[in-house]
Amino acid sequence: MGKIAASAMVVLMVAAGCSRVATLPEVRVGEVHDAPAYRIGPLDNITIFVWRNPELSTSVPVRPDGRISVPLLEDVQAADKTPTELARELESELDVFIQNPLVTVIVTGFSGTFEQQIRVVGQAQQPRSIPFRANMTMLDVMIAVGGLTPFANGNRATLVRVVDGQQKEFRVRLGRLIQDGHIDANVAMLPGDIVIIPETFF
Template sequence: MLVLTACGVTPHPPLTADQINPLQDFDYIIGPGDEIEIFVWGNEELTTTVDVRPDGKITTRLVEDIVASGKTPTALARDIEEAYSEYVRSAVVSVIVEGFVSIPSQQIRVVGEAASPLKIPFSKHMTLLDLMIEVGGLTDYADGNRAILIRYFNGKQESYTLRLDDMLEDGDISANLALYPGDIVIIPESWF
């Protein structure tokens, strides 16, 4: 008698959107290449738009080399207020990110059997369906119900099985879920 056994990794069972750990709050983190508008209330001559340099710093009209990369817009605004306090009494600064380029941790990446695998900047309230529209859907060879979402949550990598075929072919909207910065979607090829 011949007994055959197979070793393999059993993927996590498919999950619905409410079963995946949602990130509680998302604050955009400024990165190199981002275009930011600095608005100084009551001092329009100091209002400017600048790009974050590759070294992560910006230069404003009064202060050179302020580190912007790795900060939220609010944190950067407070730093600029502090730097301007030497020149402007009670400066009130707002920072608005106008052009998002940023760092990979702020992007969503799709690899494998997407019609157009790519990376795109994260935008708040982005869903899996939005991402599938952006990449043009799946190839004819994709196994969408074996697709994997890789997400880093509280410093740990977690992976979830997605149900892309159910969502795209059958209209099962329960397979749609919110995406978060740094998410990676891997779409495997069908075995047959």
């Protein structure tokens, strides 16, 4: 009961700050959204390769404070930077110690920044945050969270999205999409989206 009550409270808190429910258009070919440049987030894992300096190359996790520890350098801020931006900064810092450093940064474990995640709350099998990726749709999100619970009212689910700086609600029919197999109920996702799945009240 505690878990159900907590989920209901989350739904009420998020819905309270949103405008009236609207309907999103279905996904059509060519209308899905490309991902913005990926920005490193806390808890990502990254590999740093320093050309001709294997002793400086390393694989490190990004700490919760957004920083990493690398050889020769003190803590370096990594979160909210693209891999290329971080590589250029490391080159600048390492230039004090080695001549003409060439650095490549590769993200090997993805979590992403808060703004790049999609959050699913309520009656999903595995409610959680997932990283946004290019061309992601609601069906992809539902697969990632394991679908709906037996208690979900999927056809009254809500997608919360920021549009022109304002938080808005859109009705999404997850039951029609997942249980009935109607692909016309699919919608394109954007970074920062929140999916709220209410419980069926008998």
